[in-house]
Amino acid sequence: MLVKDVMITKVVGVSPDNSVRRAAEIMLANHVSGVPVIDDAGRLVGIISEGDLLRRTELGREATAELGTSALTAEEKATAYVRSNAWRVADVMSCDPIVVEGDTSLARVSALMQEHHIKRLPVMRDGVLVGIVSRADLLKAIVTADQDETASGxxxxxxxxxxxxxxxxxxxxxxxxxxxxxxxxxxxxxxxxxxxxxxxxxxxxxxxxxxxxxxxxxxxxx
Missing domain, CATH: 3.30.1340.30 (Histidine-containing Protein; Chain: A;)
Known part of the structure; x- marks a missing residue:
């Protein structure tokens, strides 16, 4: 099966200028764990997901405990501080997301998700976002796939x-x-x-x- 056979084409996105709170509200309202970030020109500029929001100050001190560790460089601490405190999606999102096309095989999607530890991939066609394929879509493919196409007997x-x-x-x-x-x-x-x-x-x-x-x-x- 290919990505275009299982992908979601009704894509809900956010603007890089939206607030992190707004992004969280959209994820909750649509029962998704991440959404694409699309600029005013309609270009995909990033992804914001639950994983990007795990170390937020709103969640308490333990969620941002790594800021006080000596294991991080000053630059790493600064980056972590921005991601845990910034209110704009642009400052928190994951940039340069890995993307696939509709004709990509589900085997390739699975390999990319495992390699990069991600749950969803934007689907592009001629530079335009046309869908999202997620781990849940792979599960659907498993459920609906016929076991074998052999003749009976x-x-x-x-x-x-x-x-x-x-x-x-x-x-x-x-x-x-x-x-x-x-x-x-x-x-x-x-x-x-x-x-x-x-x-x-x-x-x-x-x-x-x-x-x-x-x-x-x-x-x-x-």
Whole structure:
């Protein structure tokens, strides 16, 4: 699936001149954890999220305790002070957000979110913001995704399972074989660990049409 298949196109944004309080109100009202920051020319200039508001003076002294630590340089302390006290979105937002396009794969989106520890990505087309894709949208893709597009029938199911096993032969072992009877998959072979056995079972269970998986694995005694 691609970003354009799951993204939200009704985008709620804030101005860099809006107050932090206003940004928080918009997030609460729309049940989102972050919103894009869009300037008067319609350009995306940043993102403001719950994470940007965790160290605010409004939350009490403990939330801004890092300002008093010696681990920070003077410049870092100044930056932290601004982000915890400034009232304008422009001073608190995360600048230069990572963006994707509608034709970006969800696998790539997942990788970016994991790598940069972020929950949402703006979706751009020809330099214009057209949507937002979030972790919640990835969950929707998981829920709605069909497990497999194989044809029905035991032989078709067997071939599909065999393909998945062979694609992961480095993990599951090269001598793993499968038979299918009335939708029940029987797995045979020599697999060393319980986790690898579990992976083989999951590979079979994820094929459409499989009713049950029976394991006949033996351990490598060498």
């Amino acid at each position: 035991d032989e078709a199911i067997r071939r599909s399972i065999a393909t998945r096993l062979s694609e992961n032969a480095d993990l599951l072992g090269k001598d793993t074989t499968v038979t299918v009877t009335d939708g029940v998959a029987h797995l045979w072979g020599t697999i060393d660990t319980e986790e690898c056995k579990k992976a083989a079972r999951v590979a079979a269970e994820s094929v459409r049409g499989v009713r049950r998986v029976v394991e006949h694995f033996s351990e490598d005694r060498r």
